[in-house]
Every structure is written in structure tokens, then in C-alpha cells.
Amino acid sequence: MALSSPRAFQSTFKVTLPDRQVQTPYHARRAHKKSRNGCLVCKGRRVKCDERKPTCLRCENYGAACVYASSQATSSSSSSSPSSSRSSSILRSATASTSKSTPPNNTLTSLSISDMVNRVRDTLGNDLALAPRTIGNRDEALDLAVDSFRFFLTCSVNSISTPQIYQVMKREVVHVAFDNPYLMYTLLGCGVLHMNRVSPGNESRELGEAYFWQRAVQLYSAALQHPINQQNISGLISASILIGVTSLAPLKFEMQDSWVFTGRGSDLNWLAIQGGLACILKHAGQYVPGSIWGVPFSQSHEIESQLFRYEITKGREGLRPDLADLCGITDETDEQTSLYWAPIKLLSPFMELEVNAQIASQCTTWMGRLEPSFVNLCRERDPRALVIFAYWMGLMCSMSQESWRSSYTAILGVSGGCGGLYLDLLMINVDTGFNKI
Known part of the structure; x- marks a missing residue:
């Protein structure tokens, strides 16, 4: 049998070879205003910034820390290379991985789920992996922690009626928690406690609540063994304010359990716990003005x-x-x-x-x-x-x-x-x- 000609295996493709350059149609650009004073994060992402302060809309939706260059740096950046280098350094710092904590001046309610997972995991590290298996495996414990953190940010904080305290809880406290595991556990404890009181009966969540509060108190007690200074005062005050919540809203409370019926003085510990903040302020009041609580405490003192x-x-x-x-x-x-x-x-x-x-x-x-x-x-x-x-x-x-x-x-x-x-x-x-x- 004779072999077919090599051309029998070839395919023919129709190709248009223009003899002159094809010009794209002209589209006039829409009138727009350039963003010359936008935040450094938007500049790094190459997106238009609405220049809203303290947090622009894009950073709020993106879940990033919105950072603006100082006016002096902005005015000189276009004329000197050292300033440009400094701006680039600030930009790299502002757009760094979200696993690092950011300055305590922005709300985190718009963080994506993946960001929350990273934040909680980076803060608690392997400690969360030691959670009792009755809560679930490691991933399930992390999921509960993230849900509790998100519930605290979106629901629990909104129940605070004092405007000054609300703003600090909404914006600054969560940032401090990223550097202090005892405060992070406290936020998780508040969030899951709120969930359990609104929707009781979830055994896994109830066990998680007990574990979060246990770790919060243990780590908080360890933190109190160190001298109070300007670096740790914000976290200690924040935890002291929130830890008392668990004693005011016990998981299961019957009228006959009240201390007035039991006759046990220890059943009045919930009242004694509330004095923890006053004790901290008494011994470290000089550091309060420089903390995240300096302004609201000052305003409250005037009232x-x-x-x-x-x-x-x-x-x-x-x-x-x-x-x-x-x-x-x-x-x-x-x-x-x-x-x-x-x-x-x-x-x-x-x-x-x-x-x-x-x-x-x-x-x-x-x-x-x-x-x-x-x-x-x-x-x-x-x-x-x-x-x-x-x-x-x-x-x-x-x-x-x-x-x-x-x-x-x-x-x-x-x-x-x-x-x-x-x-x-x-x-x-x-x-x-x-x-x-």
C-alpha cells in the first residue's frame, strides 16, 4: 500500500495579513479629577482614592489600614528624590501583609473572612490548637474563633451606648488585641457569649465560650504579673472593662442561685470583679492619657x-x-x-x-x-x-x-x-x- 503524500496530513488555516497598520478607534476620555492627595494604599494599588479621611472608601471596603502621607512629605515628594524614597518606604509599610498589626486608628469591621482568619491565627498561634477536642478539631476551633470575632465587631460593639467608649471599641481595641492574646481571647469570649445568649443550646459554642474565657483570664492574670507601663496599659484596661461581662451574664442562672438565697459570700464575686478597672487606674493612672482610653476617660471625667x-x-x-x-x-x-x-x-x-x-x-x-x-x-x-x-x-x-x-x-x-x-x-x-x- 502506497504511503500518502506528506501534504495529506497538512491543514490549511486562513490568515489575514493586513497590508497596513490597523488603527484602533479613538475614544475620548471622560472628564475626571485626578487624585493627587489620595492615601498611600490606593496609590500602591493604582486605584483612584476618594481622599476621605480618616479612612477612604476603598480602604474601608478592602479592609486595609488607610494611611495618608503628611502634608510636608506630600509637597516635597515631587521635587526631591530623598522624599520620594521616604514616601516609597511609607507605602511599602502601609501595604505590607495584613498578618502584622496596624496602628490603632482604623475600624476593622470590613475585614474579609480570609483576613479575619489570618488575624486570629497570627495572634493566637498554636495556642488555639490546644483547644479541647470537644469543641472540634483545629479547623473547627479556628472557625468558631473567627465567627466569635466577627460577631463581636458587627453586633456586640454596637450594643455599647456610650459614644466615646463605642468609638474606641470599634476602632482601637481590636488593633491592640492583635498584639495581646489575652485581649483577643477576651473579644472572642464576648462575641461567643453574645451569640450563646441570643441563640442558646449550641453545645459546641458553649464549650468554646468556657474555653475562651478560661484562656482570657489565665493570660490576663499572667500579664498583670508584669509592671504596668505605657506599652501595655491600653490592653490591660480594655480587658478589664470586658472581662466583667461574663460575670454579669452567666450561661445558666436561676433565681435560687442568687447570693441572697445561697448565703455564700463567694457568689457575690461578680460585684468584686467590677472593681478591677478602678484598681488598675489607681496604680497606673499616669499612663492613661497616652493610651487609647485617654480621650474618652478625659471626656467622661468632665461629665x-x-x-x-x-x-x-x-x-x-x-x-x-x-x-x-x-x-x-x-x-x-x-x-x-x-x-x-x-x-x-x-x-x-x-x-x-x-x-x-x-x-x-x-x-x-x-x-x-x-x-x-x-x-x-x-x-x-x-x-x-x-x-x-x-x-x-x-x-x-x-x-x-x-x-x-x-x-x-x-x-x-x-x-x-x-x-x-x-x-x-x-x-x-x-x-x-x-x-x-
Whole structure:
């Protein structure tokens, strides 16, 4: 059989070979404004920046830290090569991997899921891999941590009614958490606690809540063993504010579990825990102005100075008369001569004001201002201390019935033990001063 000609295996392709250059049609560019003062991140990504400050829209959607060059660097960058080199250095730093923590000045609510996974994994490292297998395998534990972190950013933070505290929690605290595992575990604990109270019954989540809080307290206790300084004050204050949440909203609480029925002083530990922040501020107050809490604490102090009238250091002025009579307070009484004077002084203004969300925010701080000596009186069921405590509980219970209560979650946690306290007080026989009240 004869072989076919080589040409039998060839294919013919039709190719157009133009004899002149093909010109593309002209399209006029749309009128636009150049972005000359955009952020460094957008310049590095070669996208147009809307120049919004402190965070441009593209960085907010992208989940990046928006960084602007200083005006001096911007004006000189076009005329000198050293400035250009410096801008390039800033740009490289701003667009670095998101695994590194960024300056505490931007919100992270727009982080993608992959970014959140990287952030949580980089912060907790292998520690999260040691989570009990009852929660799930390593990947499942990481998924729960990411879900808890995202829930904290998108839901839990939004329940804060004080504007100054809200802004710090929304923008700065999460950045500090990337460098402090104890604070990251605290945020995870708050997020999963919130999820479990809104949607109870998930056993894996409940175990995760217990583990996150366990690690948060363990690592926080270890951090407190080191001297407090300017570098760690922001994280310690943030954790102290949030750790008390778990004691106010226990997973399972029945009225008969209240300390007023059990008779165990240890069941009042939830009140003692609230004084942790005051203790830190007392020993390291000089570092607060330079922390992320410097501005909100300063603004809050101005309000409190008018509300609590700090200039009054003794006597009955500004005190609720019936409580002052009950506790034997005279014009010469001060906090050194009576354990009841300071709690009554801090509580009395709230009894004269109209209840609203802002007042509720201040009223809740009362429990964090109590001295350990007064808490011990409550543990010992001192009648007068319990009456003062009951007045505060009554205010919290009334606030929990207001229309804005859903935006203030701490009230719901405290009001759970209110009824039991009143029942206990009804069984106390004190002098006629108590009966008059």
C-alpha cells in the first residue's frame, strides 16, 4: 500500500495579513479629577482614592489600614528624590501583609473572612490548637474563633451606648488585641457569649465560650504579673472593662442561685470583679492619657465632675436624705469615717435624674466604683449596705424596662438577681429608719 503524500496530513488555516497598520478607534476620555492627595494604599494599588479621611472608601471596603502621607512629605515628594524614597518606604509599610498589626486608628469591621482568619491565627498561634477536642478539631476551633470575632465587631460593639467608649471599641481595641492574646481571647469570649445568649443550646459554642474565657483570664492574670507601663496599659484596661461581662451574664442562672438565697459570700464575686478597672487606674493612672482610653476617660471625667460634684468631700450635701439618716451620716462624715458615705454620694444623683440611656451608662459604673470594704459589708449581709445596694438594683431594674434597653446589654445581666435581693431585704429587721425608707 502506497504511503500518502506528506501534504495529506497538512491543514490549511486562513490568515489575514493586513497590508497596513490597523488603527484602533479613538475614544475620548471622560472628564475626571485626578487624585493627587489620595492615601498611600490606593496609590500602591493604582486605584483612584476618594481622599476621605480618616479612612477612604476603598480602604474601608478592602479592609486595609488607610494611611495618608503628611502634608510636608506630600509637597516635597515631587521635587526631591530623598522624599520620594521616604514616601516609597511609607507605602511599602502601609501595604505590607495584613498578618502584622496596624496602628490603632482604623475600624476593622470590613475585614474579609480570609483576613479575619489570618488575624486570629497570627495572634493566637498554636495556642488555639490546644483547644479541647470537644469543641472540634483545629479547623473547627479556628472557625468558631473567627465567627466569635466577627460577631463581636458587627453586633456586640454596637450594643455599647456610650459614644466615646463605642468609638474606641470599634476602632482601637481590636488593633491592640492583635498584639495581646489575652485581649483577643477576651473579644472572642464576648462575641461567643453574645451569640450563646441570643441563640442558646449550641453545645459546641458553649464549650468554646468556657474555653475562651478560661484562656482570657489565665493570660490576663499572667500579664498583670508584669509592671504596668505605657506599652501595655491600653490592653490591660480594655480587658478589664470586658472581662466583667461574663460575670454579669452567666450561661445558666436561676433565681435560687442568687447570693441572697445561697448565703455564700463567694457568689457575690461578680460585684468584686467590677472593681478591677478602678484598681488598675489607681496604680497606673499616669499612663492613661497616652493610651487609647485617654480621650474618652478625659471626656467622661468632665461629665462625672459635674454629676458627682467631686469638690464635696464630706457632709450630707448632695446625699439622699433618707439614706444619709439611715447610715448616721452627719455634716462631718466623710469616706474615711463611714463606709456608706461614698456609695451613697455616688448613687444619690441618679435618683434625681430622668432615666435615659446616657444616665444608665453612668449608673452602671456605680458597681465598679465600690471599695472592697463596702463589697465585704454586702457579703456579710450588713443591713444598711444591702439597702444602698437595693436602691441601685432598683434603678437598674427600672432601666431594664425602658424602650432603649436592647441597646444596653449590661442592664439585662444585672437585673436577673434584682428580685431575689428585694425578697431578702423584706426579711431584714432593722430600726425605724429602714422602715421609713
